Amino acid sequence: MPPTGTAARSWVVPLAWTAVLLDGFDLVVLGTVLPALLRDHVWGLTPGTASVVSTVGLIGMMLGGLIIGTVTDVIGRRKALIIAVLSFSVCTLLCAFAPGVVVFGLLRFLAGLGLGGCLPTAITLVTEYARKGKGSSATTTVMTGYHVGAVLTALLGISLIPAHGWRAMFVAGSLPALVLVPLMIKYLPESESFERVREVRQAEGKPATDMVAGLFRGGLLRATIAFWVTSFMGLLLVYGLNTWLPEIMRQAGYPLGAALGLLLTLNLGGVAGLLVAGRVADKLGARRSTVGWFVGAAVFLALLSVRLPSAGLYIAVFLTGCFVFSAQVLVYAYIGRTYPDAMRATGLGWSAGIGRIGAISGPILGGALLGAGIAYPWGFYAFAAVGALGAVAVSGVRPGTGSPVPAVSPAAESRPVA
Template sequence: MTSTEAPSRSWVLPLCWSAVLLDGFDLVVLGTVLPVLLAGHVWNMTAADATVVSTIGLVGMTVGSLTLGTLNESLGRRRVLIFSVTVFSVFTLLCALAPSAFVFGLLRFLAGLGLGGCVPTAITLASEHYERSGRPGTATTAVMSGYHVGAMATALLGILLIGPLGWQAMFVVGALPALVLVPLMIRYLPDSVAPAQRSRSSIKAALAVLFRGRMMGVSIAFWVTSFMGLILVYGLNTWLPEIMRQAGYPLGASLGLLLTLNFGGVAGLLVAGVVADRVGIKPATLGWFVVAAVMLALLSIKLPSVALYVAVFLSGSFVFSAQVLVYAYTTRAYPPDARATGLGWTAGIGRIGGICGPLLGGLLLTAGIVYPWGFYAFAVVAALAAIAVGVLNTVSRLPAPTVDQAGATVETSNQS
């Protein structure tokens, strides 16, 4: 297949990276605007209202991950990714025009449907294109670095734009890049090189891999680990500015710490993928969660300014890349015919943890104890994730079934 006949593989990483960047924008945008909405009594919003809005968007992401991740096997990675980016960009733009908290929450739910399908599809597509080169872990973390570049850009834009232009500008800026990205994806993005059975039977066969026999234990272990990891990712990105404001820092400094947290996430991803490809995905994931627990506990201590920024940077380095290593691990545990489905379910059920993260922060904020107890709670969650990885290391040594063209399962050795 020549470059004139089909899109080149060289477009896969930049286009998937850009799609995930917009997803990363959405990860942080609520964290940047919620303090403004609460302080300005926009729509008479309370902390409880803010928690509901945060939660309903994540419910949409959960539904999107489960449904669009599964539809990958029949529709193809390319179509699902283009659809996901289009949907979440349109509804993100409409958030700027919301007349009430109810409509705002509804739009966040609808945007979440597209967001839920974006990350598992982009990761699967990139991983499959680079699997033969022996760099699937590096490809996965490279794509996911866009997630935190987007989050960093959002925190920076929040500092620059909210004051002069208002909170609505954040949603306009977050949606406009799709005007360029979607046409580029339609023109240049190739589909997966993995074989695909474009039928309902392929979806049923892929789902059977997740739930049949010994792979059921592997699937549950991935779901628990992703659940814990996304409690951390969404809890910190939603509430870190408010936690730091409760600790006595001004809003500008709090957003600066959010920027630092996600800058650490990018740096951690650049290291994590290389480490995972060299020493193995299992020990890398376990080690990353252990260090994350230690760093989060450290944030509960009053630190000098420079030391605080270093601790937040290191927390982001290990918390965010640990979750991405879970995704990379998932792509190696399932056969190609069920890979996107497996990752979609891992991300989708993990999104329930994403719902619990903002809920946990909101409950602690309402109780008036979000600092320092929020960091203690997040440290415990990271420790539980490490335990779940340990269980996963035990059960995932079992052979994983693959799917033949007739839809039957065949036992093969598991390379995870």
């Protein structure tokens, strides 16, 4: 039986945060090991083959969001999150022993399935245990784990790869599951919202199916399409900028060292933005805040096309990170407030899954602009236009659509989650 009670609830955020941190590991681990793989001609890997492997992993994450997000509304949040963490950790470990690029790519795809399902499931669980009126800040707090994982992985690669080789990175990435999974089995509770839904289904004899079709019924059609388009735009920005910002700035005449420093500044801004954005959304509402954050992303991306003095440039990049990375997380928070209990994870999973198409498209867009020699300044104008389209898309969600997140219990409401 899943653990219950106030003590069990206190484990929800730490365990979900750690699971999302491991998702952040995957964000940068391939980029961390690729220089070593290409330098040593491992498996005869070329930049083109490496791009295929990267894309295959993202496709796995897309399908994982669609499949596991939906399954979560059938089997429960607790079980789905444990399965997701266990599956991607095992596949990550096996990557260290891959005999060739085909097997390596297959394992990256399979790991992506678990990783893609981890994020929407963790957000769903945290949202349903959040104190009343604090759902947005709970979501953004848990998502800081994503960026912390990315930063820690980059630092780990600096120390681990020269001493122990690229395979050690995948072993290190799988080891936390040895602690995390047993802790989740012992302490992670099931969502009380899901338990209520399951009891109603059993009492009425209704099967736990047809959640995907439910995303388009009951006045949710417009919201669902708007969330999908917005997630596509949001993840296009995140992955496009993380992939190409250093090279675009180098084309603008900045030295490579400064360009890499700007990438670090962008991600630090992302963490700061997450800490602020959720609290703003709790006060002003998810819809208004999400639209505002995409508008802010568009404004500061356009500003990067202007040659600024050094201090002004770093401030502009920091603020760009604040808006770009938080905007998509606010979309997840807004989704959590829009869909009813019975299909919340499905809504999050499908939005995240469709968004992964944007994650694939972002690096392609940046690469095309660089190949054409117009990445600076037109790359920033293009990304700014994407941010503006995200604002327009999310504004298409009608205020009051769906049902609000219910309070789970008096005990849960009295406990600060985030």
